[in-house]
Amino acid sequence: AQTVTQSQPEMSVQEAETVTLSCTYDTSESDYYLFWYKQPPSRQMILVIRQEAYKQQNATENRFSVNFQKAAKSFSLKISDSQLGDAAMYFCAYKIDNDMRFGAGTRLTVKP
Amino acid sequence: KAGVTQTPRYLIKTRGQQVTLSCSPISGHRSVSWYQQTPGQGLQFLFEYFSETQRNKGNFPGRFSGRQFSNSRSEMNVSTLELGDSALYLCASSSGQPNTEAFFGQGTRLTVV
Numbered sequence: 538a539q540t541v542t543q544s545q546p547e548m549s550v551q552e553a554e555t556v557t558l559s560c561t562y563d564t565s566e567s568d569y570y571l572f573w574y575k576q577p578p579s580r581q582m583i584l585v586i587r588q589e590a591y592k593q594q595n596a597t598e599n600r601f602s603v604n605f606q607k608a609a610k611s612f613s614l615k616i617s618d619s620q621l622g623d624a625a626m627y628f629c630a631y632k633i634d635n636d637m638r639f640g641a642g643t644r645l646t647v648k649p
Numbered sequence: 650k651a652g653v654t655q656t657p658r659y660l661i662k663t664r665g666q667q668v669t670l671s672c673s674p675i676s677g678h679r680s681v682s683w684y685q686q687t688p689g690q691g692l693q694f695l696f697e698y699f700s701e702t703q704r705n706k707g708n709f710p711g712r713f714s715g716r717q718f719s720n721s722r723s724e725m726n727v728s729t730l731e732l733g734d735s736a737l738y739l740c741a742s743s744s745g746q747p748n749t750e751a752f753f754g755q756g757t758r759l760t761v762v
Contacts, residue, residue, distance in 0.1 A: 570748040580737060582753035589748070628692065634747040635680065636705055639692040 541631050543640035550619045551648050557604075558614045558643045560629030567591075569633045571605065571612045576642075577625040585627070588612065621647050651676065653742050655754035662761050667728040670757045674721050674742030680704075681723040682751060683715060686737040698723050699745045727759075735761045 541562045550556035562571070573585040588596045588605050596603050600620075604613045616623055624647045629640040654673040662668050674681050682705075683695040694707035698717035717723045721742075727734055737758050741751035 568748075570750075572750060574753075580756050580758075582739065582741075584750050584752070587750055632748055632751075635697060635699070635743075635745065636694075637682065637741075637751060638694065639684075641691040 541629055541638050541640035543627075543629055543643050545643045546641070547644045547646070549646045549648060550616070550623075552621060553618055555615060555617045556619055556645065558616075558627050558629075558645065560612045560614070560640055562610050562612065562629070562631045564610070564631065564633065566633050569631060571603075572630040572632065572637075573601070573603070573612075573614045574628045574630060574639075575623075575625045576628065577622075582628070586614065616645075619647050621649060623647050653740060653752055653754035655738075655740050655757050657757060658755065659758045660760070662730050662759065664730055664732060664761055666730050667726065668730060668759060670725045670738055670740075670759070672723045672725070672740030672742075672754060674723070674740075675752055678742040678744055678752075679721055680743045680745035681717055681721065682741045682743070683723070683725050684739045684741065685709075686739055686756070687735075692739070695725065730761045732761050735759060 569590045571588045574582045575585050576582050586598045586601050600617045602615045626642045628642045656671045680699045682697040685693045697705040701717045712728045715725045737756045739756045740754045743751045
């Protein structure tokens with residue numbers, strides 16, 4: 538079965554500092570995509586960053602970057618220079634073909 | 650380009666009733682997926698429709714059903730509502746091509762009393 542595990546139910550970070558959210562997944566496939574979504578209190582799921590499994594280079598989107606370790610099936614999200622607006626639930630997701638599965642989420646709190 | 654629109658935003662129903670939720674995907678997107686989100690279970694995949702056909706299905710009872718119309722709009726129906734069906738129901742649209750990202754609506758908050 539394909540599963541996504543986020544081992545940190547909650548994380549906290551001081552404003553302007555860096556935080557890393559963990560995600561591991563389990564699959565026997567070699568071609569897939571990985572995503573991080575953010576869900577603020579407004580409930581809208583917003584795509585933060587995506588990574589193609591065939592690419593070795595880690596994806597980066599401004600203050601957001603990933604550490605993709607394919608052999609270890611690990612896909613962590615690093616948020617640099619954290620801002621108050623980063624406070625949200627973060628979901629790691631894994632997609633093969635048209636089947637997308639999500640982790641349980643990590644609630645990130647940003648302290649001023 | 651308009652985003653994914655879900656209606657209604659909030660709904661209160663009584664046990665035993667049935668409910669229909671609607672989702673209008675981004676223009677040009679042919680795939681619509683439905684998820685149930687609860688605090689205890691996280692995001693659970695319900696089903697995915699592509700070009701009016703159900704392409705994938707999660708592990709939910711037959712009380713949960715859906716359909717997609719020729720304009721790609723989708724509806725989800727839950728019959729014989731149970732208290733445990735109270736959740737946020739999210740709809741996501743994508744182009745339908747493998748491994749493309751999904752764009753989500755704001756969800757419908759269903760409360761069953």
